[in-house]
Amino acid sequence: MIIEKKAQTSVAIHDLIARRWSPRAFDKSRPVERGQVIALLEAARWAPSCNNDQPWCYLLWDRNRDPASWQKAFECLAEGNQAWVRNAPLLLASVAGGQFAHNAKPNRWGQHDTGAASANLVLQAVALGLAAHQMGGFDADRLREKFAIPAGYTPMAMIAVGYQADADNLEVEVKQRELAPRARKPLGEKFFEGTWGVPAA
Numbered sequence: 001m002i003i004e005k006k007a008q009t010s011v012a013i014h015d016l017i018a019r020r021w022s023p024r025a026f027d028k029s030r031p032v033e034r035g036q037v038i039a040l041l042e043a044a045r046w047a048p049s050c051n052n053d054q055p056w057c058y059l060l061w062d063r064n065r066d067p068a069s070w071q072k073a074f075e076c077l078a079e080g081n082q083a084w085v086r087n088a089p090l091l092l093a094s095v096a097g098g099q100f101a102h103n104a105k106p107n108r109w110g111q112h113d114t115g116a117a118s119a120n121l122v123l124q125a126v127a128l129g130l131a132a133h134q135m136g137g138f139d140a141d142r143l144r145e146k147f148a149i150p151a152g153y154t155p156m157a158m159i160a161v162g163y164q165a166d167a168d169n170l171e172v173e174v175k176q177r178e179l180a181p182r183a184r185k186p187l188g189e190k191f192f193e194g195t196w197g198v199p200a201a
């Protein structure tokens, strides 16, 4: 059974946004085509950024092209993530630059903009019929060391991408999480109008 978890919203939102979620069941037998991989990167590339600095960098590992490097990246993940990422054909890591390119001053929006690029990337995945799951559970020092990420760049998230698979093939505990409903705080708890703390209705 391929699970869908469309967002419940008080008014309609774009279908692409409503249908995106973070699944754990991936189809190991279906690679992500090269054109699709490039489309994901293009979507991230065209994200907005402060001063158009484009402070993000991405590393990617395609198991069907370079299984040894994919394995090396996989080993940087926390155990809890490895339990389900093992079937994902494509792994990425988003990395945020900390300085503006044009004047080497600190770019305090670097991480913000890198997150925006990743949001583009995961939505593009949905548009291509793929699923993407971002992860903070990885060893950033290990990733830096194994892949020579330079000083001044901060590994932000790893992202598993692939075709979604039947949730029945997941281990019991992971399956429980896969089947759990998606939840969000009420809109007025996080979105204010005019003054801090005044819920936007």
Ligand SMILES: Cc1cc2nc3c(=O)[nH]c(=O)nc-3n(C[C@H](O)[C@H](O)[C@H](O)COP(=O)(O)O)c2cc1C
Binding pocket: 020, 021, 022, 023, 081, 133, 134, 135, 136, 137, 138, 156, 157, 182
């Ligand atoms: C920066 C970031 C780090 C995350 N880290 C993990 C992780 O390590 N493991 C995991 O299973 N999910 C991780 N997630 C997925 C979130 O748990 C998920 O986005 C959240 O529960 C909302 O669910 P949804 O994406 O299905 O709407 C992460 C998401 C983001 C954006």
